[in-house]
Amino acid sequence: MAFKIIVCAKQVPDTNEIKIDPVTKTLVREGVPSILNHDDANALEEALKIKDMYPDTHITVITMGPPQAKNMLRECLAMGADDAVLASDRALGGSDTWATSNALAAACRKVGEYDLIFAGRQAIDGDTAQVGPQLAEKLGIPQVTYVTEFSIEDDRTHITVKRALEDGYELIKIKTPCMLTAIKELNSPRYMSIGGIYDAVRRDIPSWGAAELGVDPDKEVGLLASPTNVYRSFTPVPKGKGVTIEGESDKDIADKLIIALKAKHAI
């Protein structure tokens, strides 16, 4: 039986300087080129590596986003994914992570059976790292986050992963179906193939709205259903330039440092 993988991928602005609309408190996307989120490229690459090993693997990429997110989905198809689905609807706009994971969980259920769901650890714009774990919770499947190494047994009922911690690693064996979140150390994503690009531009990508997903815009998705309320957002003021203290000896430098710290009432 085919091994079915769903990869959750997000289209994100190609910038490290995220701007927030002061009125709506949402991300400003106008005029910023969009790309496939970095960790999600790692998630897709690992799925593709499984497909390289077991050609009966079927990979579906899901994204929730505006209609232009189809371009990113075509990129995923050109890398080697089998299918792509866009969850898109005005009713989904303004979703926080809770609402986003509701929409993605509904999309996963609509795709049907799955053995493995791969997400990135974190999106470079929203940056919360919450969506993958929330998705697993809502689908009632086990999860491992921060996956840095991956191996799968031939019967594909169990997966062994190495999970990065702040001060070490965990080696975890997990039963499928399960959800994993990828980090950049996991692999180096492949490029799109020429044949893949040729095929991907001709592919019809289905778009599912709230009705097709079976989600309630008042209670499950969208801005109104989102429990996160952005109270205030701001860019931190850059700190001033550092000061280099010079002197004739270490003692001289240390004395000057003490004088400077005392002058600032730091000591």
Ligand SMILES: Cc1cc2nc3c(=O)[nH]c(=O)nc-3n(C[C@H](O)[C@H](O)[C@H](O)COP(=O)(O)OP(=O)(O)OC[C@H]3O[C@@H](n4cnc5c(N)ncnc54)[C@H](O)[C@@H]3O)c2cc1C
């Ligand atoms: C009040 C509020 C309003 C917001 N309004 C908007 C808005 O109008 N438009 C908007 O785009 N964002 C909006 N956001 C941001 C939005 O909630 C988050 O971008 C989104 O929920 C995903 O969270 P994240 O980016 O932190 O993802 P993370 O949790 O950091 O992502 C982890 C992984 O989950 C998967 N993932 C995350 N999001 C998606 C997705 N959309 N599709 C597929 N996979 C995904 C990816 O694999 C990703 O690597 C809003 C946030 C808040 C708090």
